[in-house]
Amino acid sequence: MALPLHHLKMTHLRLLAHLAETRRITAAADLIGVSQPTASRLIVEIEDILGQPIHERSGRGIALTVVGDALARRARRILTELQEATVEVSGLVSGDSGHLRLGSVTAPALGLMLPALRTLRLTHPNITADVTVAPSALLCQELRAGRLDLVLGRPSEPRDHEEFVTLPLDTEPVALLVRQNHPLAGKRDLVLPELMRFDWVMPADTSPLGMAMARAFRDHGMPPPRQSLTTASFLLTLTMVRQTNAIAPLARAVTDIFAGPEGGYATLDSPLQIDVGSYGLMTRQGQARTPALNRLIDQIVGQVPL
CATH class of the missing domain: 3.40.190.10 (Periplasmic binding protein-like II)
Incomplete structure (x- = not known):
């Protein structure tokens, strides 16, 4: 039996898409600019059109039913297509x-x-x-x-x-960043044991940079370095390096900006050849x-x- 989905309005689709994201009627209502009672009425209208429920209560929020979830995915696609249509038409008017x-x-x-x-x-x-x-x-x-x-x-x-x-x-080559007055700064032909004496600020093992670092150490037959901090925060990494003798692997595009007398950082002459890909x-x-x-x-x- 064909469902009368053509009776659904744009407001219904927007509400469905936001319900899938927020799992809360009040939050979805705010995102489409209506009151919570109005959003509840819209949900009833959708369920009347479909002839079956699209949501059920779950803890302090709601959970979409299988039907509700399927319709919400389609609603998001429709809204994205309409957004892109708006972009395309607007672009024809003014570039x-x-x-x-x-x-x-x-x-x-x-x-x-x-x-x-x-x-x-x-x-x-x-x-x-x-x-x-x-x-x-x-x-x-x-x-x-x-x-x-x-x-x-x-x-x-x-x-x-x-x-x-x-x-x-x-590609994304990697360099090792240290503070400008680090004991290894300016030294040539460093070897891995010298680097391993210091703490490191490392990315998560599952990140592209973390996996590239693991490969580099394996290629040299070395275990991962000891580390005092694991973080994805760029700001925290720079602060830790600036205030301690820690070593941090960062993309060379980043180290090229911060390394030098004015930046307060330096890069090491590392034996590691690291590339994130x-x-x-x-x-x-x-x-x-x-x-x-x-x-x-x-x-x-x-x-x-x-």
Whole structure:
């Protein structure tokens, strides 16, 4: 039996999508700009149209039924498509302004994204941007949901290769950062035992950098270094290195900015050859690109050595 889904309104779809995210009627109501009683009435309307429940009470929130969850996934896709249609049509009207929602892992954020945005700001001052710096897995989730227009990062799961278009850009070599007056700063031809005498600030073992570090030490037949701190926080890493004799592996794009007399940091002449691997410019399959986004992509790609 065909269900009369054509009776669903845009407000119904928006509420469904936010219910799947928040699992709370009040929170979903706030996100679509209606009161909680109105949201409850909309849920009743949806259930009347479907002829079956879409939610059930669960603790202090709600849980979507199988039917509700399936419809919420479709609602999110529909809303994303409509959002992209709006972007595409708006881009046809004007190519000199627009707002870009961007994501990047740390190294290309500093080495490619910020220089590209700085140039774009000079040539097209009415183009604005939000930049999220986070691990690739989180950025891919946001790109898939339509909350980001572009990501500089890596596919994090098999379906990313099917759902995203990835333009390879560069690799991410790693350097070892220390404070400027570190006992090993400036010394040449360091050997691993010298490095292992010090504490390290290390990324999580499961992160791309953590796995690259593990491979590098295995290649030298060495166990992982002792460490005083494991963190994904860039600020915490810099602070720990600045205040102690700890060693931190960071992308060379990062260390090149902070190392030197004015930055207060130095890089070590390390025997370790560490590379996190390649990253690329990622967009959704079939995504509508505005002129503003294309201009940014041209700026980013133009910085990559041939």
